[in-house]
Amino acid sequence: MARPRVLDIEKAIDVATTLFWRNGYERTSVADLTKAMGITPPSFYFAFNSKDGLFLRVLEHYLETRLSYAEEALNEPTARGVAELMLYRMADLYTDAAHPPGCLAVNCALACADDPGPIRGELSKLREARRMRLCNRLQEAKAAGDLPPDAVPEELARFLMTVGWGMALDAQSGAKREQLYGTVERALKAWPS
């Protein structure tokens, strides 16, 4: 009908992902985003409605592409394998030179307000959902005799997530992949036999 759209949404989301990842949600301004995307504010708001709206899309994209990489671990046949692969893939993700260090969700989690906007809630829901999936998988394992009878899936899942978040912070502070691997190996020593 008319002038074709020139903005590449996919690429714009990639750019935004990098900025949010590196600087957090609040420290990334719309001006930064539009400048990096090479567009002007009206185009930005036509495409994404709001900064919040863009961030939610970035988060969704991050969840689908990066975190799913770690959550493939849930398909491992043994509970031990699940724990191992999940931690190693987290360590890989948080130290992937193709992206800023650390975890996008963790890096932004603390930098968002508690009351306004759906962002903090979304991040919290995301963390809870990940732990629930892991917990469910470990419950299956326990039912199948793949974990000792005294193992508490909820506790084990929380432990793994805690180590993962800690590694995300460590990576963002500059820790190298091998150092995270050391932490992973150490943490796995706590896994029930």
Next chain:
Amino acid sequence: MARPRVLDIEKAIDVATTLFWRNGYERTSVADLTKAMGITPPSFYFAFNSKDGLFLRVLEHYLETRLSYAEEALNEPTARGVAELMLYRMADLYTDAAHPPGCLAVNCALACADDPGPIRGELSKLREARRMRLCNRLQEAKAAGDLPPDAVPEELARFLMTVGWGMALDAQSGAKREQLYGTVERALKAWPS
């Protein structure tokens, strides 16, 4: 010589600590601070010079009062005791109902810029210093035969700090003290015998 100061610096720092702890550095405005302190901006700047200056004092105070509580663990006679007490005290601190949940330093770490101001650098230095102290203590232990010869103090220290940071995030997300205790117990299972 003249009108005596009415502002209670100690109390003002306490108030600021709570605000920074709960909302992070960036989301706490000078207006929020002055309102909570019951003073006006000029008094604020007379007393603290800048928002950064206040934050550094808050951080110093936090380090001396709260974190020293966790670092008393370094005085434990055995390496195992050091690890145990440190993790438990972190869990206690992060779930102390007298303060907002989580760790002030962690809550603010990600919400600060990387280039401007000395804040991020200060937080990073603080984390590094804590790990170094712990690492040195574990090296002593190893030299004294209190840790196996194949133990790597640097790796163990990093592991403990990682679990601590993860717990800080978990607590800030609403985890209860007993749940953190579960994580601590699990983490301690990874400790070399």
Next chain:
DNA sequence: AGGATTATATAGTGCTCGCTATAGAAGGCG
């Protein structure tokens, strides 16, 4: 009390924030 001194309060600085009203440029269809 007088007057120097110092903390306070009012009001406002320039800046950046997220966001948008208005107007102009670019292409498909008759």
Next chain:
DNA sequence: CGCCTTCTATAGCGAGCACTATATAATCCT
């Protein structure tokens, strides 16, 4: 082409930010 639709650019909105210049009030020393 001429026109209409759709995207884009310029410019600026009000609000909030960290911070401060000016003026006022309160105290101690003489």
